[in-house]
Amino acid sequence: MIKRLFDVTASFFGLLLLSPIIALLAWAVRRKLGSPVLFRQVRPGLKGVPFEMLKFRTMRDAVDSQGNPLPDAERLTSFGSFLRSSSLDELPGLWNVLKGDMSLVGPRPLLVEYLPLYSAEQARRHDVKPGITGWAQVNGRNAISWEQKFQYDNWYVDNQSFWLDLKIIALTLKKVFIREGINAAGEATMTKFTGGAKTRKLAILGAGGHSRVVADTAECCGWSEIEFFDDDWPSTQQVGIWNVTGNTADLLGRLNEFGGVIVAIGNNEIRSAKMGTLNDAGAPLISLIHPAATISRYASLGEGVVAFGGVVVNTGATVSAGTILNTGCSVDHDCYLGECVHLSPGARLAGSVRVGHLSWIGIGASVRQSINIGSKVVVGAGAAVVSDIADELTVAGVPAKVLAD
Structure with a gap:
């Protein structure tokens, strides 16, 4: 009920306040791309029930000699690319939210033709209303693989809350501002989904x-x-x-x-x-989170992260790309781990610890709260780190001290 009330209020005032911008964009689309101004397409909504989704048109009409539409890359104009990268093409979707077909936050509505291709797990994304933005959009948007997209969608289904929605909206505004993850690597738009078996x-x-x-x-x-x-x-x-x-x-x-x-x-x-x-090379790099790992919904994990069984990552923590969280290690609140860090089994980081890229924390090592560990640091097994460590040092012992060599 709170979610629906928020959707109605936000979409109503959004349409009202943004009406001059919407009118200006409609005029620009009509002038640059022609008629119709709106892109209308039937998409599956809650429980797969179809509805007509609205967006601003971003592609021109262009066909080959046989009358078949040209590839997206050839039909997408610079103006259309701007609408997509700025997400301004999504503004008419506020009408779908106001009507109740969509929510502001939820899994993005995909093509109806994909419905028979989903596995049972992938189809769970339809257990909630589709959204204008979602957890997958703020974790890579169209630049991530289909498998990652479905994992993020189902994570949202299992963990949805009003506060998570507010976080996703805030992160969406950031993503739109920096225009990140608009397309899959080497593609003008997201590559087509061809079925669960391949993914x-x-x-x-x-x-x-x-x-x-x-x-x-x-x-x-x-x-x-x-x-x-x-x-x-x-x-x-x-x-x-x-x-x-x-x-x-x-x-x-x-x-x-x-x-x-x-x-x-x-x-x-x-x-x-x-x-x-x-x-x-545009590889579909993914992260793997063991079902027995506990990752706060308010933590942030980059691509290529692996979290084994028994791992705990608490609220506000940031784990950058390529990091290994080995069996039973823990990362407390508001920690920051740089790229390709390795936390060995049983390593413990207290709150607000910062670890630079390419550093390695040994088996059973402990790091006191608010410690800064530099890049390319090695912390020996069982060490107790109670003071800051500069870059490219090896430390060991209780308390941890820099090794002579």
Whole structure:
């Protein structure tokens, strides 16, 4: 009831206050792209019930010699790209919110043709009203894989609240301002969803012991098919029960076969380099969160993060891309972990700790609240860190002290 009251109030006053902008945009669309001004399309809503979604038109009418529409990249004008990147094309959707077809926050309504392609888990996104913005939109928008999008949508279904909606709206405004994640890599728009079977195939880069735990976690997260890649291939043929089928170059040549890719290499610097290579190639990098991990809805996790069983990440914490949260470690409130950090099993960070990129916190180590740990730092197993540590140092002991060499 609170959500609906908020939707009605916000959409009504939004339409009222933004009416001059909406009118100006309608005139500009009519002048630059022609008629009709509005893009109307039937989309599935709550429980899959169809409704007509409204947006401003962003593409011109253009067909080939056989009368078939040209690819999106050829029909999307610079003006249309501006409308999309600024999200101004979504303003007519406030009418859908006011009518009750949509909510301000919820999983984005996708195409009706996708309905028979969903797995039972993916279809849970229709257990709530679709939204103008959602948890997937503030965690990558169209630049993330379909698998990640469905994971974020279902996380919202399971964790929705009024306060989460306010957070998503605030993060949406930030995303719109910096125009981040508008399209999938190399695409003018989001690539089409072709079915749950393909999106359940995961590529893991790395073939050490760490990668086996990553694969086990992936199975717990519902990935039904896993394929390994490692630069020691073909000498490395097997990782536990899983086959190694190629090296990094082979993976780069087959990215379109996978719904997700993750780097499972314990060495921070190598993991960082491999993630950079995959990012540049447009790989669908994902994060894996074990079902037995506890991650606050008010924490932020970057792409490529792995959280094993027993991990706890508390409110306000930021865990940057490529970080490993190993078994049973804990990250307390308002901590910040830079890119490709590694927290070993049982490591403990108290509140407001900052850890620079590529640092490694050893097994069972503890860090006092409000400590700053620099980049490329190694904290020995069982250490107790009670004072700040500068970059590129190795510390050990209780209390932790810098090693002579």
